[in-house]
Amino acid sequence: MKASSHPARCIVLDWGTTNFRALLVAANGAILDRVETQDGIQSVPKGKFEAVLTRNIADWRSAYPALPIYAAGMITSRNGWIETPYVEAPANAEALAAAIKWVKLAGGGLIGFLPGLADESVKPFPDVMRGEETQLVGFGLEREMTAVLPGTHSKWARVGGGRIQRFRTFVTGEVFSVLSRHSFIAQLAKPQPEPNWNAFSMGLEASQGHTQLGGLLSNLFSVRTGWLAGKLTPDETSDYLSGLVVGMEFREAREMGWFKPGEGVGIIGGDPLVEVYRRAASAFGLEPRLGPSDAAVRGAIAIAEIAERMGHGI
Amino acid sequence: MKASSHPARCIVLDWGTTNFRALLVAANGAILDRVETQDGIQSVPKGKFEAVLTRNIADWRSAYPALPIYAAGMITSRNGWIETPYVEAPANAEALAAAIKWVKLAGGGLIGFLPGLADESVKPFPDVMRGEETQLVGFGLEREMTAVLPGTHSKWARVGGGRIQRFRTFVTGEVFSVLSRHSFIAQLAKPQPEPNWNAFSMGLEASQGHTQLGGLLSNLFSVRTGWLAGKLTPDETSDYLSGLVVGMEFREAREMGWFKPGEGVGIIGGDPLVEVYRRAASAFGLEPRLGPSDAAVRGAIAIAEIAERMGHGI
Numbered sequence: 001m002k003a004s005s006h007p008a009r010c011i012v013l014d015w016g017t018t019n020f021r022a023l024l025v026a027a028n029g030a031i032l033d034r035v036e037t038q039d040g041i042q043s044v045p046k047g048k049f050e051a052v053l054t055r056n057i058a059d060w061r062s063a064y065p066a067l068p069i070y071a072a073g074m075i076t077s078r079n080g081w082i083e084t085p086y087v088e089a090p091a092n093a094e095a096l097a098a099a100i101k102w103v104k105l106a107g108g109g110l111i112g113f114l115p116g117l118a119d120e121s122v123k124p125f126p127d128v129m130r131g132e133e134t135q136l137v138g139f140g141l142e143r144e145m146t147a148v149l150p151g152t153h154s155k156w157a158r159v160g161g162g163r164i165q166r167f168r169t170f171v172t173g174e175v176f177s178v179l180s181r182h183s184f185i186a187q188l189a190k191p192q193p194e195p196n197w198n199a200f201s202m203g204l205e206a207s208q209g210h211t212q213l214g215g216l217l218s219n220l221f222s223v224r225t226g227w228l229a230g231k232l233t234p235d236e237t238s239d240y241l242s243g244l245v246v247g248m249e250f251r252e253a254r255e256m257g258w259f260k261p262g263e264g265v266g267i268i269g270g271d272p273l274v275e276v277y278r279r280a281a282s283a284f285g286l287e288p289r290l291g292p293s294d295a296a297v298r299g300a301i302a303i304a305e306i307a308e309r310m311g312h313g314i
Numbered sequence: 315m316k317a318s319s320h321p322a323r324c325i326v327l328d329w330g331t332t333n334f335r336a337l338l339v340a341a342n343g344a345i346l347d348r349v350e351t352q353d354g355i356q357s358v359p360k361g362k363f364e365a366v367l368t369r370n371i372a373d374w375r376s377a378y379p380a381l382p383i384y385a386a387g388m389i390t391s392r393n394g395w396i397e398t399p400y401v402e403a404p405a406n407a408e409a410l411a412a413a414i415k416w417v418k419l420a421g422g423g424l425i426g427f428l429p430g431l432a433d434e435s436v437k438p439f440p441d442v443m444r445g446e447e448t449q450l451v452g453f454g455l456e457r458e459m460t461a462v463l464p465g466t467h468s469k470w471a472r473v474g475g476g477r478i479q480r481f482r483t484f485v486t487g488e489v490f491s492v493l494s495r496h497s498f499i500a501q502l503a504k505p506q507p508e509p510n511w512n513a514f515s516m517g518l519e520a521s522q523g524h525t526q527l528g529g530l531l532s533n534l535f536s537v538r539t540g541w542l543a544g545k546l547t548p549d550e551t552s553d554y555l556s557g558l559v560v561g562m563e564f565r566e567a568r569e570m571g572w573f574k575p576g577e578g579v580g581i582i583g584g585d586p587l588v589e590v591y592r593r594a595a596s597a598f599g600l601e602p603r604l605g606p607s608d609a610a611v612r613g614a615i616a617i618a619e620i621a622e623r624m625g626h627g628i
Contacts, residue, residue, distance in 0.1 A: 123527060124520045125539035125546075153498075153535060168528070169535040171497075178492040183485075184467075206438045213437060214482070215566040216530045217559070221467060221483040225439040232439075245531070252529040 008032055010068050011060060012300040013053075014131070015075035017042050022057050029301055031294075033060070041080050049081035054107060061107060069111040070100075070304045072296065073131045076113045086118035086128055090163045093137045093299075097306035114303060119166050127169050129155055131296065136164050138299030139268050139291040146259050147266030147291070148281075150273035152177070154249065156258050159266075168256070172249045173273070175216075179245075180238060185223050189237035195272075197279070199236035202226075203243020204283045207251055216248045246276055250284045261285030268295050322346055324382050325374060326614040327367070328445070329389035331356050336371050343615055345608075347374070355394050363395035368421060375421060383425040384414075384618045386610065387445045390427045400432035400442055404477045407451045407613075411620035428617060433480050441483050443469055445610065450478050452613030453582050453605040460573050461580030461605070462595075464587035466491070468563065470572050473580075482570070486563045487587070489530075493559075494552060499537050503551035509586075511593070513550035516540075517557020518597045521565055530562045560590055564598045575599030582609050 006026035014021040018040035024033040039052050053069075054061060076084040084101045099115035116130035132155045139147060144160030152174050157167035179185050206222055213219070223241055226232030232240055259265055261284065267277045268291035281288040292298060320340035328335040332354035338347040353366050367383075368375060390398040398415045413429035430444035446469045453461060458474030466488050471481035493499050520536055527533070537555055540546030546554055573579055575598065581591050582605035595602040606612060 122539075123523065124516075125536050125543045127535065127539055128542060168532055169539075170531040171534045172531050174497050175489075175493075175531065175534070178496045179489075182492045182496050183488050202438075209437065214570050215562070217484040217486050217489065217563050218482055218566050218570065220485045220489070221441065222439050225436075225441055225483075228442060229439045248529070249531050252532050256528050256532065 006030055006032065008060070008064050008067055010070060010301070010304050011057065012297055012304075013069060013071040013075065014073050014296055014300075015071055015080070016040055016073040016131075020052070020056060022060075023297055024057075024060055025297070025301055029298070031297070041074050041077075049075070050105060053111075054105075061109075065108050067109065068304065068308070069105075069109065070114060070300050071111055072114040072134045072300055076101075076116065077130055082113050084113045084115045086116045086126075086130075087133075089117055089119045089121075089167060090165045091117060091133070092141065092163045093303055093306055094310075096133060096137065097303045097310060100303075100307050112304070112307060114300065117164060117167070119168070121166060122168060127167060129167060129169070132157070132167075133164055134299035134303065135268050135291075135295040136299065137302050138295035138297065139266055145264060145266055145289070147268055148253075148277060149268045150271075150277045151269065154277075156253050158258070168253075168258070170249045170252065172245050176242060176245045179220070180241060185237060185241060188224065188227055188234055189241070190234040191238040192235055195242075195276075196236055196239040199232070199239035200243040200276070200279065201283070202232075202236075203240040203245075204247040204280060205243075206240075207244050207247025208283070216245070219244060219248070242276060243280075246280045247283070250280050254284065259284075259286060263287065264289050266291055270294070320344055320346065322374070322378050322381055324384060324615070324618050325371065326611055326618075327383060327385040327389065328387050328610055328614075329385055329394070330354055330387040330445075334366070334370060336374075337611055338371075338374055339611070339615055343612070345611070355388055355391075363389070364419060364421075367425075368419075375423075379422045381423060382618065382622070383419075383423065384428060384614050385425055386428040386448045386614055390415075390430065391444055396427050398427045398429045400430045400440075400444075401447075403431055403433045403435075403481060404479045405431060405447070406455065406477045407617055407620055408624075410447060410451065411617045411624060414617075414621050426618070426621060428614065431478060431481070433482070435480060436482060441481060443481060443483070446471070446481075447478055448613035448617065449582050449605075449609040450613065451616050452609030452611065453580055459578060459580055459603070461582055462567075462591060463582045464585075464591045465583065468591075470567050472572070482567075482572070484563045484566065486559050490556060490559045493534070494555065499534075499551060499555060502538065502541055502548055503555070504548040505552040506549055509556075509590075510550055510553040513546070513553035514557040514590070514593065515597070516546075516550075517554040517559075518561040518594060519557075520554075521558050521561025522597070530559070533558060533562070556590060557594075560594045561597070564594050568598065573598075573600060577601065578603050580605055584608070584610075 009027040012023045020037045020039040022035040100112040117133040119127045149155045158165040264287040270293035278288045323341040326337045334353040336349040414426040431447040433441045463469045472479040578601040584607035592602045
């Protein structure tokens with residue numbers, strides 16, 4: 001544990017499918033200490049979540065036994081510790097704070113599980129997010145803006161007036177991943193350690209045409225025909241595909257009314273995908289506004305403060 | 315070998331990536347005998363194609379040593395026996411026949427490798443087919459019509475006036491397959507032995523909305539949200555996904571101008587996908603016209619007859 005002059009005020013857990021991440025947070029929002037392990041929920045047997053938590057943050061628990069813990073991520077899903085409800089969009093941070101589910105820990109103190117968010121207006125079934133709503137709170141909900149959270153299942157959301165107004169999931173990251181690894185593209189592609197932005201731009205361009213040029217199903221074959229035509233090398237294939245599918249996400253988003261060229265768009269996240277989406281946003285005529293890389297933590301702290309002000313759980 | 319009163323006139327090979335199929339064909343087009351093995355080109359070492367062919371049809375070769383052999387399928391691709399050129403669309407059967415590549419067999423006689431077809435008008439790279447052009451000839455090129463050939467990489471083609479005018483590849487079958495087996499859908503789905511046409515229709519309906527409802531990337535997540543909402547069971551997931559992706563293919567094709575509701579559409583093939591596409595065509599307001607299940611053989615014979623009339627290879 002690191003020394004700090006600021007007192008700890010809470011513990012924030014970002015507990016996902018494959019990783020466990022815990023942060024010891026000061027009253028001023030500074031991270032005093034952190035723990036990261038491979039104890040994702042898929043590797044923890046049902047009923048063993050508290051034992052894993054206690055083991056991973058034993059030092060903090062003995063130093064601050066009553067410190068509130070806030071948990072977000074897939075730990076709050078059907079396969080996690082406890083399934084929290086979905087708050088319905090439009091929703092503000094107060095609505096998220098009020099829906100926290102509190103559980104008493106055997107070792108003392110409380111853990112608050114943050115809710116997910118549902119958009120009932122999406123057809124044919126309501127759309128859902130779990131964790132991204134917390135990042136959006138950390139990004140800021142005041143200014144009217146569309147924001148995108150790149151990922152396996154990327155999210156487009158409209159925020160403004162203190163609320164998350166509506167959102168939509170695009171499975172872009174997963175489509176890229178399964179095509180790269182398991183399709184005819186896997187036989188062609190020789191992925192490179194560094195992104196080839198020229199090849200990425202070619203893919204983006206291929207996605208940007210008018211409707212008459214086709215959608216995703218009719219453009220994916222260009223990965224092979226580009227190779228047959230001698231215009232795409234195996235080294236370039238993977239980044240071309242990335243440009244194509246991310247570009248298709250932006251095209252779908254534009255056609256659905258998520259943005260108009262010339263507007264600003266928030267890009268929220270902490271991984272290399274942010275640069276990918278920043279370039280795609282520029283290519284589609286948008287002004288990228290990068291969110292803080294620690295939006296998830298900021299959001300959890302903001303929601304925690306509201307919950308504590310409301311007197312919930314304490 | 316079966317007895318027949320009709321003399322054999324040629325051998326047709328449909329030699330693909332995973333299967334070898336040979337047909338002994340009579341002058342009247344009747345199939346006198348057939349051989350099917352697992353000797354797809356992926357399992358045959360380069361340079362061993364003639365040995366595999368000779369072994370698989372040894373009886374025919376000794377009975378009819380001079381009988382011409384016509385080969386179509388991936389055997390004519392870069393990874394096959396010999397790579398034949400692509401004829402440029404628009405093309406008629408005569409152009410395909412003239413582009414056959416003839417090779418002398420060590421055991422005597424000739425084998426003619428049928429060409430593929432390219433559409434140079436497709437952006438950003440010319441589209442290609444290899445084998446489907448032969449099926450289209452077998453379906454018939456006289457009547458002005460759009461035809462679809464379902465498959466791993468399904469093809470939409472416009473035929474009429476004796477020509478294949480233009481075409482486009484949709485990677486629908488492969489997208490369905492990799493998502494079913496390797497994505498979040500694989501964790502949910504319990505595929506059933508028989509198609510669930512209700513679930514298929516739900517997927518079709520989800521795909522049929524206006525552009526504002528989104529494209530493939532923003533609709534695929536409905537496989538999970540339908541399950542979360544209690545509207546889709548794991549038993550139904552696979553057929554729902556099938557309806558969704560095939561419906562998206564039809565939607566893209568409609569937006570690209572391949573058809574207008576009320577028109578007829580040819581559906582060419584010999585496998586269970588034909589029924590899937592017949593239902594999708596009806597849902598999109600089209601009149602399905604099923605092609606003969608042996609369109610590939612009919613096409614190869616028609617092209618062979620033209621080649622022989624031209625005096626090529628004989």
